Amino acid sequence: MTARNAHLAVYRRMTRLYPSSFRQDYGEDLVALFAKQVDDESPGRVWARTIRDLAVSVPFQRLETHMNRPSSHLLTGVFGVLAATATLLALTLGTGPAMPVFLIVALFGSATAVWSWQTGQPVRADRAAGRSWWKVLLAGPALAAVTFAAMAVPWPQAMDLGDNAYWLVLVAFITSLTLAATGLLLGIVAVVDRRRALLEGQDWNRA
Amino acid sequence: MRRVEELSAGAVRMGPGTLYGTLNRLLGDGLIIETTDRVEREDNERRRYYQLTANGTAVAHDELARLRNLVGQLSWLQPGLGSAGS
Numbered sequence: 001m002t003a004r005n006a007h008l009a010v011y012r013r014m015t016r017l018y019p020s021s022f023r024q025d026y027g028e029d030l031v032a033l034f035a036k037q038v039d040d041e042s043p044g045r046v047w048a049r050t051i052r053d054l055a056v057s058v059p060f061q062r063l064e065t066h067m068n069r070p071s072s073h074l075l076t077g078v079f080g081v082l083a084a085t086a087t088l089l090a091l092t093l094g095t096g097p098a099m100p101v102f103l104i105v106a107l108f109g110s111a112t113a114v115w116s117w118q119t120g121q122p123v124r125a126d127r128a129a130g131r132s133w134w135k136v137l138l139a140g141p142a143l144a145a146v147t148f149a150a151m152a153v154p155w156p157q158a159m160d161l162g163d164n165a166y167w168l169v170l171v172a173f174i175t176s177l178t179l180a181a182t183g184l185l186l187g188i189v190a191v192v193d194r195r196r197a198l199l200e201g202q203d204w205n206r207a
Numbered sequence: 208m209r210r211v212e213e214l215s216a217g218a219v220r221m222g223p224g225t226l227y228g229t230l231n232r233l234l235g236d237g238l239i240i241e242t243t244d245r246v247e248r249e250d251n252e253r254r255r256y257y258q259l260t261a262n263g264t265a266v267a268h269d270e271l272a273r274l275r276n277l278v279g280q281l282s283w284l285q286p287g288l289g290s291a292g293s
């Protein structure tokens with residue numbers, strides 16, 4: 001075995017310290033890159049750098065792999081099911097006093113499911129997030145319009161919710177108002193931020 | 208890796224684990240995509256090619272704006288600091 005191959009064999013063994021998923025994706029590339037470095041530089045210098053690299057990147061990859069386990073999907077699923085169950089109970093078994101509890105649980109469950117789903121999504125540019133305020137703003141009146149339409153439609157006797165309809169309409173209107181107010185606030189913040197960024201950009205260019 | 212070392216005037220020296228760990232993270236965040244399958248070249252050198260996504264470009268611009276803003280703020284707080292590089 002040549003000295004070069006011995007270096008590669010040792011490094012290949014050391015790559016086992018990485019999580020298996022990372023090793024499957026990049027194991028051969030790691031070794032190939034290390035081989036190229038050994039060819040180009042003195043092995044001592046390469047090893048000094050590689051040891052530092054392993055000391056930093058192995059714990060980092062392990063931690064990242066541990067943190068990226070699909071817990072957010074589990075959380076999304078659990079709270080999604082909770083919200084769906086609470087909604088179903090509210091529509092079928094809910095009585096006057098129990099109805100608000102079911103609806104609050106449904107709202108809380110769906111909000112947490114959406115939050116955990118968003119947390120698991122890829123990074124988005126702040127600019128993209130700043131642009132979507134109008135969707136929240138429009139969602140409020142849209143929900144109110146749907147509620148009005150639902151109230152205007154003559155429902156069949158089998159689907160009559162009785163007193164529960166009052167609570168549903170109340171929650172829908174409160175939600176639509178909250179959405180409209182949140183959208184408006186987000187819009188104001190986005191416009192102010194945009195204006196400030198433009199001014200700062202001008203200041204920077206002048207400097 | 209050599210390019211990173213050159214660009215940072217020797218301040219950043221990446222090892223293979225740091226390089227591929229960073230690429231893996233950027234891929235996971237949807238900021239870059241692998242443009243081709245692994246290419247085996249004639250000299251047996253392995254290469255993978257990556258490209259910034261539209262979201263990656265937007266994030267890079269936002270990060271640039273954030274850093275410029277930070278330097279601007281520091282220059283305002285500490286006059287003369289911002290002109291060091293110009």
